[in-house]
Amino acid sequence: MSTERTVQSITPAVVHRLVQEGRAPRLLDVRTPGEFRTVHIPGSYNVPLNTLREHRAELRSHLDEEVVLVCRSGQRAREAEQALAQAGLPNLRVLEGGMNAWEAAGAVVERGPERWDMERQVRLVxxxxVLVTGLAGILVPGVHLVGTAVGAGLTYAALSNSCAMGVLLSKLPYNRGPRTDIRTVIAELRSAS
Structure with a gap:
C-alpha cells in the first residue's frame, strides 16, 4: 500500500479564466529570483523552493485560500506542494506544465531581462x-572518461528527475538574481488579502 499523495494539478486555461474573472488563486512561483525576473505570471509571488521549504510554517498562516504553485515545468512546484502539504496547508494545486505550458497557451506574462534558462545552461556546460574532454582525450589518454562521467550524471538526472549540475549552476550570481526576503513576501501576501 502506497502512502504517496496524489498531487492535484490545474491547467493554464483554467487559471487564466479564473484570473480574467477576478477569482485568481494565490500564485506562488517557486523558481529562482533570476528565472522569475525573466518571465512570470502577473500577480504571482516569487518564493523560491528553498525559501518556501525553510519558511513553510510562516507562509501557511498567510495562505488560507486556494494556492497554485508554479515553476518552469512542474517538478519544483510538485516538491513545493509536498512541503506545504506537510505543513498542513490544504487547497494546493500545481500549474500543469508550469511556465512552459502557460506561455505555450498564449497567456499574459511579465518579462524582464532575457537570460538563459537552466536547462539550456546545463546543455551548454x-x-x-564532453567536447573538450573528447578532444583532449586524443592527446591525453583517459581524459575522455570525464565526459563519460558527465554522461552518466545526465542519465541519472533523467531517471531520478533531479539535476546536480542544475543545482550547482543555480548558485551562480547570474542565476540567483536578487535574494528573496520572506518578510517582504509575507507583507505582500497580507496586503493582497
Missing amino acids: AGSI
Missing part, C-alpha cells in the same frame, strides 16, 4: 565538458 555538459556539452562543452
Whole structure:
C-alpha cells in the first residue's frame, strides 16, 4: 500500500479564466529570483523552493485560500506542494506544465531581462565538458572518461528527475538574481488579502 499523495494539478486555461474573472488563486512561483525576473505570471509571488521549504510554517498562516504553485515545468512546484502539504496547508494545486505550458497557451506574462534558462545552461556546460574532454582525450589518454562521467550524471538526472549540475549552476550570481526576503513576501501576501 502506497502512502504517496496524489498531487492535484490545474491547467493554464483554467487559471487564466479564473484570473480574467477576478477569482485568481494565490500564485506562488517557486523558481529562482533570476528565472522569475525573466518571465512570470502577473500577480504571482516569487518564493523560491528553498525559501518556501525553510519558511513553510510562516507562509501557511498567510495562505488560507486556494494556492497554485508554479515553476518552469512542474517538478519544483510538485516538491513545493509536498512541503506545504506537510505543513498542513490544504487547497494546493500545481500549474500543469508550469511556465512552459502557460506561455505555450498564449497567456499574459511579465518579462524582464532575457537570460538563459537552466536547462539550456546545463546543455551548454555538459556539452562543452564532453567536447573538450573528447578532444583532449586524443592527446591525453583517459581524459575522455570525464565526459563519460558527465554522461552518466545526465542519465541519472533523467531517471531520478533531479539535476546536480542544475543545482550547482543555480548558485551562480547570474542565476540567483536578487535574494528573496520572506518578510517582504509575507507583507505582500497580507496586503493582497
